[in-house]
Amino acid sequence: MSDKNVNRTVRKLLLTAVCMFAFGYALVPLYRVYCDLTGRGTARVAEADAGMGEVDAGRLVTVVLDTNTRDIPWTFKAERHKTKVRPGELSEAVFMVENRSGRTVTGRAIPSVSPAQAGVYISKMDCFCFDEQVLAPGESREMQVRFIVDTDLPERFSSLTLSYTFFDVGDSAPAGAQTGQKANS
Amino acid sequence: MSYAETHEHHHDDHDHKPTGLGRWLFSTNHKDIGTMYLVFALIMFFIGGAMAMVVRAELFQPGMQYVDPQFFNAMTTMHALVMIFGVIMPAGVGLANWMVPMMIGAPDMALPRMNNMSFWILPFAFTMLLATFFMEGGAPAGGWTMYPPLITQLGDGFPFLIFTVHFLGVSSIMGAINIIATIFNMRAPGMGFMQLPLFVWTWIITAFLLIASMPVLAGAVTMLLTDKYFGTSFFIAAGGGDPVMFQHIFWFFGHPEVYILILPAFGIVSQIIPTFSRKPLFGYESMVYATAAIAFLSFFVWAHHMFTVGMPLAGELFFMYATMSIAVPTGVKVFNWIATMWRGAMTFETPMLFALSFVFLFSIGGFSGLMLGITPADFQYHDTYFVVAHFHYVLVTGALFALMGGAYFWLPKWTGHMYDEKLGQLHFWLSVISVNVLFFPQHFLGLAGMPRRIPDYAVQFTEWNMISSVGGFVFGISQLLFVWVIIKCIREGKKADEQVWEGARGLEWTLPSPPPFHTFTIPPKVDEATAHS
Numbered sequence: 001m002s003d004k005n006v007n008r009t010v011r012k013l014l015l016t017a018v019c020m021f022a023f024g025y026a027l028v029p030l031y032r033v034y035c036d037l038t039g040r041g042t043a044r045v046a047e048a049d050a051g052m053g054e055v056d057a058g059r060l061v062t063v064v065l066d067t068n069t070r071d072i073p074w075t076f077k078a079e080r081h082k083t084k085v086r087p088g089e090l091s092e093a094v095f096m097v098e099n100r101s102g103r104t105v106t107g108r109a110i111p112s113v114s115p116a117q118a119g120v121y122i123s124k125m126d127c128f129c130f131d132e133q134v135l136a137p138g139e140s141r142e143m144q145v146r147f148i149v150d151t152d153l154p155e156r157f158s159s160l161t162l163s164y165t166f167f168d169v170g171d172s173a174p175a176g177a178q179t180g181q182k183a184n185s
Numbered sequence: 186m187s188y189a190e191t192h193e194h195h196h197d198d199h200d201h202k203p204t205g206l207g208r209w210l211f212s213t214n215h216k217d218i219g220t221m222y223l224v225f226a227l228i229m230f231f232i233g234g235a236m237a238m239v240v241r242a243e244l245f246q247p248g249m250q251y252v253d254p255q256f257f258n259a260m261t262t263m264h265a266l267v268m269i270f271g272v273i274m275p276a277g278v279g280l281a282n283w284m285v286p287m288m289i290g291a292p293d294m295a296l297p298r299m300n301n302m303s304f305w306i307l308p309f310a311f312t313m314l315l316a317t318f319f320m321e322g323g324a325p326a327g328g329w330t331m332y333p334p335l336i337t338q339l340g341d342g343f344p345f346l347i348f349t350v351h352f353l354g355v356s357s358i359m360g361a362i363n364i365i366a367t368i369f370n371m372r373a374p375g376m377g378f379m380q381l382p383l384f385v386w387t388w389i390i391t392a393f394l395l396i397a398s399m400p401v402l403a404g405a406v407t408m409l410l411t412d413k414y415f416g417t418s419f420f421i422a423a424g425g426g427d428p429v430m431f432q433h434i435f436w437f438f439g440h441p442e443v444y445i446l447i448l449p450a451f452g453i454v455s456q457i458i459p460t461f462s463r464k465p466l467f468g469y470e471s472m473v474y475a476t477a478a479i480a481f482l483s484f485f486v487w488a489h490h491m492f493t494v495g496m497p498l499a500g501e502l503f504f505m506y507a508t509m510s511i512a513v514p515t516g517v518k519v520f521n522w523i524a525t526m527w528r529g530a531m532t533f534e535t536p537m538l539f540a541l542s543f544v545f546l547f548s549i550g551g552f553s554g555l556m557l558g559i560t561p562a563d564f565q566y567h568d569t570y571f572v573v574a575h576f577h578y579v580l581v582t583g584a585l586f587a588l589m590g591g592a593y594f595w596l597p598k599w600t601g602h603m604y605d606e607k608l609g610q611l612h613f614w615l616s617v618i619s620v621n622v623l624f625f626p627q628h629f630l631g632l633a634g635m636p637r638r639i640p641d642y643a644v645q646f647t648e649w650n651m652i653s654s655v656g657g658f659v660f661g662i663s664q665l666l667f668v669w670v671i672i673k674c675i676r677e678g679k680k681a682d683e684q685v686w687e688g689a690r691g692l693e694w695t696l697p698s699p700p701p702f703h704t705f706t707i708p709p710k711v712d713e714a715t716a717h718s
Binding site: 130 | 365369398402
């Protein structure tokens with residue numbers, strides 16, 4: 001055995017490890033290419049973002065935005081009560097929430113869609129309901145839902161209701177909830 | 186010709202070792218570091234085991250009994266992380282540290298200081314991981330697979346989890362580099378690659394798997410970290426990312442990882458069975474090639490962990506057939522072990538009992554793995570207790586039983602004392618019966634539709650869960666006996682000679698028991714009798 005041989009082996013192996021780390025990151029563009037080729041996964045989101053998806057221009061669906069609170073001292077409103085969207089198009093709805101109480105409150109919104117049969121045709125890309133919301137006393141916040149109504153939505157549905165109910169989840173909220181909100185906004 | 190005879194002229198003062206804590210903290214000796222790895226693994230085994238006991242206690246009956254759901258999920262998650270990265274992997278590396286230099290006739294590992302570092306990273310990493318229990322938001326509870334977006338909702342513990350994974354990755358890559366550098370450069374003259382004991386061979390291949398797959402995991406968790414704190418969107422759909430991509434990257438690491446856990450176990454069993462069958466290993470070369478084939482194929486089957494995410498049909502078929510094809514080299518190994526025993530003069534000491542139960546029970550885990558690999562069937566089995574039963578058969582009665590067999594096999598060599606054979610066999614029988622009571626019913630639960638990682642269940646699952654929990658408690662308590670056997674062996678075991686087992690072959694058995702602090706400072710002569718077993 002000689003130290004030179006050992007050093008050579010170690011250098012080669014270290015290089016392999018570094019290359020494999022880089023390969024992990026190379027999987028990201030490779031995955032995009034794969035999705036573009038097969039029309040899966042991210043491809044749809046990317047198209048929706050660019051407004052290039054299959055948009056049904058001849059059709060408008062009314063989405064009613066319904067807001068409720070349950071045992072939580074918050075005011076929760078939608079910016080507009082209803083909005084008209086084209087199937088296939090990425091749409092956004094804005095909500096306002098305000099903490100009326102004198103204490104920090106953690107809340108979580110539970111979504112529901114009616115009629116229930118239409119639920120599968122709405123995909124939420126981003127939603128304030130994915131995370132717990134922590135509001136300081138008197139704090140107010142603007143929150144978004146970004147969603148796509150599927151072009152396959154049967155003709156009999158001309159109007160959908162997207163409903164949210166905020167619940168107080170108590171003090172057990174993880175501290176990371178707020179950062180999660182930041183990353184999504 | 187014994188070691189003492191050939192080395193009599195060579196006894197100068199290098200047998201001196203530092204004493205006290207310094208001996209362990211600053212150790213560069215492969216035997217001491219191997220011991221530390223093994224003791225560390227044993228301690229973590231009881232920590233991870235305690236978590237499993239909480240899980241089984243909560244699942245003893247339906248409804249919520251002792252813990253809240255968040256803590257229950259933290260238990261399942263941490264149990265997995267501790268058992269995989271804190272028990273099976275360090276125990277394997279510990280055995281490699283102890284045995285590889287002695288098996289190839291090298292004086293020590295090629296990089297003794299790096300060896301020290303790769304061990305001492307582990308206690309720090311696991312202190313960090315276990316500290317998350319006391320943090321805001323609690324310990325990781327999103328499953329050991331760390332799927333986003335759930336895992337990024339973890340509280341203050343999140344960066345600790347990520348950096349723990351980084352540390353463990355660094356430690357195992359350094360360990361792997363060390364093992365390969367040792368085996369490639371420091372074999373005794375006459376010890377060619379095809380004369381290496383099979384345990385050494387399985388470690389060469391495991392080390393390459395580690396070097397190729399751990400960096401990919403490091404990349405994946407780094408992406409999670411930047412997604413949460415630095416505004417990237419690798420896995421956030423709203424930013425153009427895709428959470429499913431994490432599963433692809435994770436399992437590209439994850440599947441080779443399961444072979445990292447099991448290949449050293451194959452190596453141990455391939456040492457034990459020939460010894461107690463008093464016959465050379467059947468089909469040595471095919472064993473080497475089968476191990477290499479398993480390792481190679483393991484990089485092309487990752488998506489069988491995620492058949493249900495929505496893949497093109499061609500993809501599902503590809504991953505199904507690739508998965509099935511791994512059964513071929515694995516079958517070669519199982520048949521070789523059986524052929525080794527064929528017409529051998531077999532005896533059934535504790536290591537052999539563990540090795541035999543390994544062959545039988547690991548095969549059961551392999552067969553349920555084949556069932557899971559069938560795409561259409563997997564849609565029913567996915568994320569049920571059937572999966573839990575499957576991977577516990579390959580990891581507990583597979584990897585862990587082989588490690589325990591290895592511990593009994595080499596304990597007399599390490600300590601210079603025989604363990605108590607009666608107690609060892611009692612430990613074996615308690616373990617093998619209770620482990621089947623523990624995991625076999627989980628097959629039925631899974632097929633009946635009980636989902637994994639849920640603290641409560643429908644009442645029709647009660648009986649099998651109770652039986653499984655009872656098996657779990659007995660298995661847990663039985664392991665205390667293992668500790669007692671080790672302590673008793675060190676303190677009052679009968680003196681062991683250098684041969685220890687009648688049928689043992691290989692360089693490590695030419696050394697005295699226990700071997701001196703430094704061994705093979707003069708390379709030994711390798712002949713037919715001391716080449717691979």
